[in-house]
Structure formats: C-alpha cells, structure tokens
Amino acid sequence: MFGTFRSTLVAQSGLLWKSPFRLSTTRKANIRKRLKAVDEVIRVVADSGVQCKALDEAQTLPTESEMSPRDKYTVFSRHAVGYRKSMHKVPKFTKKTIRTSPEGF
Template sequence: MPSLEVFSGRPRGVCPPPQKARQRKRLRAVDRVVDTLSAALARNGQSAKSVERWYAEMPREEEMLPKDKYTLFDKKEKSYRKSIHKLPKWTRVSQRVNPPGF
C-alpha cells in the first residue's frame, strides 16, 4: 500500500536529495556570478560596495555547514530550524546567514 504522505499534497519534512543538489548548484552559481562581477570591476580598476559587503558578510557554498544550506531559522519551530523547501520562494531568496547560535 502506498504511503498516504505522497497523496496528501503536503511538503515532506526533509529536503529530498535532488532538491539538495539543486540548492548547492544555485549557491555555487551565485558565488560564480559575484566572482565574475568582482573580477570585471577589478580589471577596470573599480570596486562596488555591494560586492565588498557580499564578500564580508556572506559565506561561500563550500564554507557553509550542511545545516545552513538546507535549513533556516524559524522562531516558531520547536528546534528553531525548518527545512529550506518549506519557505515560500526559497529558490529566489538568500538564506546564507542565520542568527548566531542557531
């Protein structure tokens, strides 16, 4: 008998492996775009505050812990973390930085 969870239409509790792979790919793609932009500006002898701020505040994909890649802080959750795929528009919003200690 198939699991009822499949037919309920509700999202699963954990992010499936293919979605995790796509999330890592998206994070790496954003890192490449920022690197390309920074290199292009450096070639012209320029810099942008937003790019410098990105490097100062945002960790790269390889520097992030798995818990930070696939979960995000939510004060309403029991463990203060919820799976990233439960966030609306989770593919378009940056969730690289979480509150300290969580």
C-alpha cells in the same frame, strides 16, 4: 455528485499540494548547484571592477563550500520547534540569499 458537496481531491484527502518533510537528495543537489551559481556570479562581478554596497555585502557571505550542511538546508525560524525549518518551507527560497544565521543558532 455535482454542486456544493461534490467530491474533489481537496475534500477527499485534505491539502492538494503537500510538501515533503525532508529534502530529497535531488532537491539538496539543486540547492548546492544554485549556491555555487550565485558564488560564481559574485566572483565574476567582483572581478569586473564594479563597486557597490550590495556586492561588498555579498562578498562577506560564506561560499557554498564554507557553509555547514545545517546552514545549507535549513533556515533560522523563531516560530519553529528547535528554531530551524527546512529550506524548502521558506516562500521563494530559490530567489533569496539566506546564508547566515543568528549567533548560537
């Protein structure tokens, strides 16, 4: 049918873009690779002799190998049950550096 009551994917099955509940092994590998790439950039810039506040703060962050799996793949969220939510639920998680959590979480 055409018009107001036409059958579309959204109308038939709900949301068109569904995000999986758990991270797949491929997504986890991509997150680890991205964290390692960021660590490498921080190391190269620090070795070049550049001094700035952002670089000093980036050097205090834990590296990918020092992070626990809980911190690699989940993020603190005060609204989520258990105060944690999966990394891929964060908007633009590929562009943010989220490596620390509040004490006790």
